[in-house]
Amino acid sequence: MPIVLYHFPLSPPCRTALCTAKALGLDVNIKIVNLFAKEQFSEDYVKMNPEHTIPALDDNGLIIWHSHAIATYLVSKYGKDDSLYPKDPAKRVVVDQRLYFDATTLFPRLAATAAPLMFLGKTDVEPDKKAAIYEALGTLEKYLEPTGWVAGDQVTVADIACAVTTASMQAVGVVLDPYPKIREWLQQCNSNIPHFEEENMEGLKETAEAMKSKVTHNIYAP
Ligand SMILES: N[C@@H](CCC(=O)N[C@@H](CS)C(=O)NCC(=O)O)C(=O)O
Structure with a gap:
């Protein structure tokens, strides 16, 4: 089944x-x-x-x-092996930490602004909530510095979670120009994670279309 x-x-x-x-x-x-x-x-x-x-x-x-x-x-x-979620406790804890970063910081900061736009008829984003998104992206940029991946030296589920959220931020209008490591990493996720780009794409397109139907200019521009 x-x-x-x-x-x-x-x-x-x-x-x-x-x-x-x-x-x-x-x-x-x-x-x-x-x-x-x-x-x-x-x-x-x-x-x-x-x-x-x-x-x-x-x-x-x-x-x-x-x-x-x-x-x-x-x-x-x-999993055929543990590469996406290593069993080694020292490696796993870094992956867990970055999953919690997505669960408690990155995604909630997007959701706090996007959910009211999508579901509650709001048409703007408060400056402090927008700043919080860019602040979280600054943290993510630092996480990527050592290896180009979010947690350790290989792709893991933490990359999947953070990349889905970050690409969704981009789809609503968040500008990634100031974050070269994030831009490069998103490309690496698309080319290195099997089926990632195609499975993520439908939702990203729908997100961008939904935003266009609700606002006339990019309210997420910094
Ligand atoms: N921490 C949860 C967040 C899930 C979440 O907030 N999902 C939203 C959609 S993006 C939802 O179900 N909202 C409807 C609701 O809470 O009633 C996860 O990672 O699954």
Whole structure:
């Protein structure tokens, strides 16, 4: 039985889960949860995930939510090796740290501005919230300095999570010109992570189109 992923392409965490599954070569049965139709609040979905967030994964009855937990679970269970999520504690803790960076800083700073635009009819971004996004990107640029990857000397699930979020920032209009390492790294992710670019693309296009339909100029320009 293929794994089931409750998914909506516009959602960066959903694409982190999907891109990880596809990088591992897994078959995925996608079930769309349309956030515009508030389907995450349906009785059945909330029974499965009381936090009513997407993504959620159903692996033969084992239900998991939170994209970073899903990504590390998938590598631990299905990875042919541990390269995307190393078993060595000293390497793993750096990957975990950078996953937490995405989970607690990078993605929430995007979501704090983009969710009100997409779902609540807002048409602007507060300057302090915009500055917080660029500040987080400055941190990410530093993380990339030693090796060009987010955590250690090879590509890991931390790259997948941070790259999905960063590409989504770019899709809403965040300007990456001041971050040469980030720009180079996004290209490396596209060419080195199997299926990453194609699986991420649909959501990025939908994100950019949704933004265009809501605002007439780039409200994320620094
Ligand atoms: N930490 C969570 C964040 C998930 C999240 O915030 N998902 C959003 C979509 S991008 C969502 O489900 N929003 C609907 C809701 O909270 O009701 C993860 O990584 O999966």
